[in-house]
Amino acid sequence: MQAHPINGRVLIVAGSDSGGGAGIQADIKAVSALNAFAMTAIAALTAQNTTGVYGVLPVDPAFVALQMKVVLEDLGADSIKIGMLANAAVIEAVAGEYEERAINVPLVVDPVMVSKSGHFLLEPDAVQTLRKRLLPHAELVTPNLPEAEALTDIPVRNLDDMRRAAEMIRTFGPKAVLLKGGHLEDERLCDLLLTEDGEEVFEGRRIHTPHTHGTGCTLASAIAAGVAQGLGVRDSVARARAYVDEAIRSAPGFGHGHGPLNHLHTVRPFP
Numbered sequence: 001m002q003a004h005p006i007n008g009r010v011l012i013v014a015g016s017d018s019g020g021g022a023g024i025q026a027d028i029k030a031v032s033a034l035n036a037f038a039m040t041a042i043a044a045l046t047a048q049n050t051t052g053v054y055g056v057l058p059v060d061p062a063f064v065a066l067q068m069k070v071v072l073e074d075l076g077a078d079s080i081k082i083g084m085l086a087n088a089a090v091i092e093a094v095a096g097e098y099e100e101r102a103i104n105v106p107l108v109v110d111p112v113m114v115s116k117s118g119h120f121l122l123e124p125d126a127v128q129t130l131r132k133r134l135l136p137h138a139e140l141v142t143p144n145l146p147e148a149e150a151l152t153d154i155p156v157r158n159l160d161d162m163r164r165a166a167e168m169i170r171t172f173g174p175k176a177v178l179l180k181g182g183h184l185e186d187e188r189l190c191d192l193l194l195t196e197d198g199e200e201v202f203e204g205r206r207i208h209t210p211h212t213h214g215t216g217c218t219l220a221s222a223i224a225a226g227v228a229q230g231l232g233v234r235d236s237v238a239r240a241r242a243y244v245d246e247a248i249r250s251a252p253g254f255g256h257g258h259g260p261l262n263h264l265h266t267v268r269p270f271p
Helices: 023-033 061-074 088-101 126-133 145-152 159-170 215-228 233-249
Strands: 009-015 037-049 052-058 079-082 107-109 177-180 188-195 198-205
Touching (some): 009 061, 037 088, 079 215, 107 215, 126 145, 145 159, 159 177, 159 198, 177 215
Parallel strands (some): 009 037, 009 079, 079 107
16 A cells, blocks of 8 residues: 655644544544644643543743744754643743744634633633734634624624624734534534635534534634645645545544544555
8 A cells, every 4th residue: 555645834833632533633634634734832731531621831932932942943844833822921931932933934813712511721811812912813713603702792692693703813914714604503504714705604514413623623623634735725725625525424432522534534454
């Protein structure tokens, strides 16, 4: 069996998930499953499983920055994915390191604020810091509806609300916004991609399953892999959505709560 050469380097700056379904663990799996190379700067540790988050321990901001520095100086990056950063001090450190060493590297920002179980993963005073320090650098930002509401103060109940929120988020500086509509009640799922060229609505059918832990982390990392591989934002989003859809459909069913996805459905048996 001939191996495909690894294509694209993705530096992931995010929190760890001890349950393996979200965070850094999901990010590494998604990037690897799409044949890119994953590197990490861990910004927080969490004690969590499929039923909830039981503790969060932020990493010292200077050490988060150091992880980024040594990776960028040696291995380099073709895209950077930002996930859970926990607090304003970590956001400031990450933004500073990005500005100093990677300002021309495409940045995919997943503004992780609340876990699937409802646990707040970003301190409230850090939302403004995220908006001011990282979003202006972003090639793409990928909020879900609660995150979009936190960023804009716009209640989002339908596709028109999604358009208004996405347009406001674009005024914060990112080149593109992918607003994920999974929190709406409709059987038809709509994700709205807004770029400087206009909008595109990606549609799909809702999959009724509790096994959706880590979908946001996984989607953003899959997009970052595509960007690192030169696909462009639109094509990276389309491929990532197809990848996540199959990962949900083939989820292994682990845990007693919101179970993990099957990140490795692209991987063939070896040998």
